[in-house]
Amino acid sequence: MAPSANCLVRWWHLLVPGRNSVARPSDRVQAWLVLMVILAALVAIPFSAAAGSAVYAAQQHQSARELAENRPATATLLADGPPDSVTGRSGEVSGPRPTDATWLGSDGARHIGRVNADAGTHRGDLVPIWVDRSGAVVPAPLSAEAAVVNAVAAAVGLYFVTCLALGLIHGSSVFALNRHRARKWQQEWYAELGKKAHS
Structure with missing residues (x-):
């Protein structure tokens, strides 16, 4: 099985763990977080396109007004x-x-x-x-070509900012989860050392 297929299978088991799954709750939270980020990035595409269309319509109106007045x-x-x-x-x-x-x-x-x-x-x-x-x-006056360029730039820029925000949210969440896992592992390690010391 290809490495990418193995990664997908592992990710799926994290999202939908079976009875004998060894995945920690934090692993499942991280897997669901990745899924939410991907879905949000996909949903942002039509919203960014709609924003670009709105900019294009406004720029067309501006161009027509400037051509009429000047x-x-x-x-x-x-x-x-x-x-x-x-x-x-x-x-x-x-x-x-x-x-x-x-x-x-x-x-x-x-x-x-x-x-x-x-x-x-x-x-x-x-x-x-x-x-x-x-x-x-x-x-x-604003040209039709400039209106198209501005609309595309607005759509791409909005999508880029959205993906950047999603990336920052994902990164900070993973950082918090890693700290939580490290703290829990340290607590378990100290508890194990305490048991050995009393035995």
Whole structure:
């Protein structure tokens, strides 16, 4: 019989002991604890999926609202963007930085402010932006791809935290059971020594 099969048989005898079983009560408690942890981890799967679906629905609503309230526009830089330089040992190019620019709002009025310009851009370059109804620059709306990624991350993260909590509960319970077994074994050992001393 394979080792895994032997382990399953032993575990089953702990859960359902026979008349001649030598399993201690604490062994049965530990076996049932493992079973409860496995069942809880399985039950957590649909709950985590439901949480991810709820996040996706909320993000879809947010994306639709942002798309309805904001619109794309094009800003013209009034100054050069950040220099095209490499920073750090990793060799990463410096990211976008706020730069003076001008753009037209939804009502056709001209606005002046700061927009994020990539490294290496120059005065007069065009930069795509998003503006609200008042013409103020706002972040780009949440994309459908980002909504999917956020929903998956929420579901996986919730399941990971649940499994981590179950693992901590199992580990602390086994630690307590081991201490109980060691204390009981020590008491039995001292009792046996006392009997031998009086005999």
